[in-house]
Amino acid sequence: MEHDAVAASLAELGNSHRLAVFRFLVKAGHQGASVGDIQKALGIPASTLSHHLARMAKVGLILQEKRSRTIICIPEYQHLESLISFLREECCAGISAR
Numbered sequence: 001m002e003h004d005a006v007a008a009s010l011a012e013l014g015n016s017h018r019l020a021v022f023r024f025l026v027k028a029g030h031q032g033a034s035v036g037d038i039q040k041a042l043g044i045p046a047s048t049l050s051h052h053l054a055r056m057a058k059v060g061l062i063l064q065e066k067r068s069r070t071i072i073c074i075p076e077y078q079h080l081e082s083l084i085s086f087l088r089e090e091c092c093a094g095i096s097a098r
Contacts, residue, residue: 001082008059009083017044018052025075032074
């Protein structure tokens with residue numbers, strides 16, 4: 001994963017609302033959750049949530065699928081794994097576990 005992509009993803013997760021949304025979606029699993037379910041669970045106004053979801057989708061943290069009239073947001077687990085791998089390999093190199 002390139003440094004710019006990592007920085008962009010971490011910047012998006014640095015916002016408390018987006019982090020809460022991402023955590024909710026990861027816990028929801030591979031089937032994801034509807035925008036309505038996210039809004040109901042986290043109490044984020046619809047227009048604000050839409051803005052956060054668009055930003056997260058832009059950097060590849062989530063995928064949005066339209067199913068009939070419902071938008072389902074699905075966490076991109078491979079992207080998450082790439083972020084974790086980058087942090088482990090690039091940022092923790094040379095540090096021994098205690």
